[in-house]
Amino acid sequence: MLQKYVRIADAVNHDHTAKGDWTTTTAYIIGDILQHDGSSFYCILAHTSGALSEPINGANWETYWRPLAIGHDGTPLADVVWEGAWDSGTTYSAGDGVTNDGAAYVSIQDSNTNHEPPNATWWARIGGDLDFLESATQGDVLYFNGTSWTILAAGTRGQAFITGGAAANPQFLEYHSDAFRQLLINGSFQINQWDGDSDHAVTVFTASTSPVNNDDSYIHDQWILLSDGNDIVDISTESSIVPAGSATSAKFEVETANKKFGYLQIVESREALKYSGGVASLQFKARTTAGKVIENIRAAVLAWNGTADSVTSDVISSWGAEGSNPTWATNWTAENTAANNALVADAWTTFKIENISIDTSGMVNLAVLIWIDDTDAAVDDLLYLADIQLNLGAVCLPYASIPYAVDLFKAMRYFIVYQQNDAEQWGWGRAGSTDTVYVTRALPIKMRVAPTGICVPDDTSHRAVRLADGSFVGAFDTFNTTARTRNALVLNCTKAGSFVAGTLYAFYLLSDGIYCADARL
Structure with a gap:
């Protein structure tokens, strides 16, 4: 038996x-x-x-003719021997x-008698599988779906x-x-503003660092640790065990x-609402x-329908048993x-959850x-995460690698960490009285x-003021944010009887202290 012929795309829909044999000066x-x-x-x-x-x-x-007889694997087969119109009394090979x-047909078996095509x-049938091309319109795409050729209807403009x-x-x-291709900030974990030059910089978040690795704690920029305790x-x-094309x-x-x-x-409400419906x-x-x-490991997209941006950051009411999802x-x-x-151990796997309907009524945040679903994880067991992306649409788009500076700029809309030493001023302000200096940044x-x-x-050994000429006044007792806008901080720094009203002072972070501006959800 001959292997079944694959229909070639040029065998379009004509009788x-x-x-018989080709002859010159013949109308074809x-x-x-x-x-x-x-x-x-x-x-x-x-x-x-x-x-x-x-x-x-x-x-x-080649302007006028196409050869026939192409096998299913693309290899030319024996040439077709044309016998004219099918006849029930003829035995075909x-x-x-x-x-x-x-329509035109080629016999795929010997001793083919009285078996009328099709x-x-x-x-x-030669060309038969492409009869559907008659319905094609401009912009349609022909593709192979794993079983047969089919038409993908032209999309809409844009x-x-x-x-x-x-x-x-x-x-x-x-x-x-890009705003819809990647809704998340710091999906590659390249931003950790706590990691800096001061003595209090944090590269590994543990029970003894600040921030601490407690349940419901921000760790990497924009990422909150949730844990059962x-x-x-x-x-x-991590900078060594990373996926190809990623740095962290x-x-x-x-x-x-x-x-x-x-x-x-x-996700902040103004961004999440773009995905609603x-x-x-x-x-x-x-x-x-x-x-x-x-x-x-499991993953979920969650919708919040309470007050916009006034979310409960600990989204889990109870974790539940292994094999079950949490109670939200x-x-x-x-x-x-x-x-x-x-x-998979020692190999990265890309996991995809596609076509998620964002349909919770009243959704204002995502x-x-x-x-991890395991309840038998042992001490020192390891998990690595990378390249997390949430995009609008029914399928996962190729991961969008965000430049470091862009990710950092987006993250600083929510949180800014200043790490400085004794030689750097954090801000300047004038004394409102002998007890108080108002510092603006x-x-x-x-x-x-x-x-x-x-x-x-937050202790007196890590905050101090100096005179404008650099002479040391000393650590102040307390400070709080007395006035602030989205563009600036004004700190109320107090040290009883230590200032001259109207004098300009500089605010320093001593002993490599860290100061943060926090506008996170």
């Missing part, structure tokens, strides 16, 4: 008529089939034959070609043609700018066994380590049903939570809301 029309010099051809352009159009030999023959009811057991890779079908999708996991930025990942090392934990980002797709990369294996805090709803994703970006000022560590 086929067997014409589209669909005519003939033989010449032992090969078979069909006409693709009406013409009167001559030397220039002679199949194979003519200088312009494999490779014999006939016409019937305006009969898929005995005949393969849509983008997106391929799904070798094992998926292409789609036309709405084109989205405190000191469940230490977190750091987040490393989680278990400190308390048999507890769940996760990483959460809450649409669909979104979430992707992330993760891995574990041989001998320190964490088995399963009031006003939080999961937009997808999370399921286990098996982690959040992404990725957590302009902010490098208009923050989400007027921020709260935080000194780390």
Whole structure:
């Protein structure tokens, strides 16, 4: 038996008529089939034959003819022997070609008698699988869906043609700018403003650092640690174990066994509302380590329908047993049903959750939570996360690697860390009395809301004022943010009887202190 013929795309939809051998000065029309010099051809352009159009030999023959007989693997098969119109009394051999009811067929078996085409057991239709091309319109795309050729209808103006890779079908999708391609900030964990030059810089967040690795604590910029208790996991930025094309990942090392934990980002209302009523797709990369294996990881997109931007950051009311999803805090709803994703040791896996309907009534904020489902994790077990992206649309778009400066600028809308030493002034101000100096600091970006000022560590050994000429006045007793805007902080620094009213003073952070402006959700 001959292998079934694959229909070639040029065998478009016209009646086929067997014409025998090619002859010169003959009028041929589209669909005519003939033989010449032992090969078979069909006409693709009406013409009167001559030397220039002679199949194979003519200088312009490919303008008028296409060869037939191409196997399923693209290898040319034996030439079709055209027998004219099908006849019930004729016995056909494999490779014999006939016409019937305006279509052309080739026999795929020997001893083919009285089996009228189309009969898929005995005949393969040439061009038949492309009959649907008659319905094609300008802008349509022809593609192979793994089984057959099919048409993808032209998208609407402005849509983008997106391929799904070798094992998926292409789609036309709405084109989205970067604002819709990546809703999250610091999805690669490249921003950790706590990591700096001061003695109090934090590279690994533990039970003894500030910030501490407690439940419901911000760690990496915009990312909140949620855990079933405190000191469940230490977190750091990893620069060695990273996916190809990435510079950083987040490393989680278990400190308390048999507890769940996760990483959460809450999306501000003004950005989340752009996804309302649409669909979104979430992707992330993760891995574990041989001998320190964490088995399963889950992820969910959450919707908040309480007061906009006045969210409960601890989105979990109770973690639940292994194999079950958490009970969510009031006003939080999961937009997808999370399921286990098996982690692979020592290799990155990309996980995708696509076509998530953002349909919770009254949604004003979104959040992404990725957590481990294991309740048998051992101390020192390891999890790595990287390249987390939430984009608008039914499929995950290619991960958008955000420049460091862009990610940092976005993060500073919510949180700014100043790490300085004794030689650097943080701000300037005049004494309003002998007890108080008001220090003003302009902010490098208009923050989400007027921020709260935080000194780390918050003790008298890490905050002081000097005279404008640099002479030391001493550490002040207390300070608070007495007035602030989204563009600046004004601090009220007090030290009883230490100042001269109206005199200009400089504010310093002593012993490598850290000062923060906090406008996070």
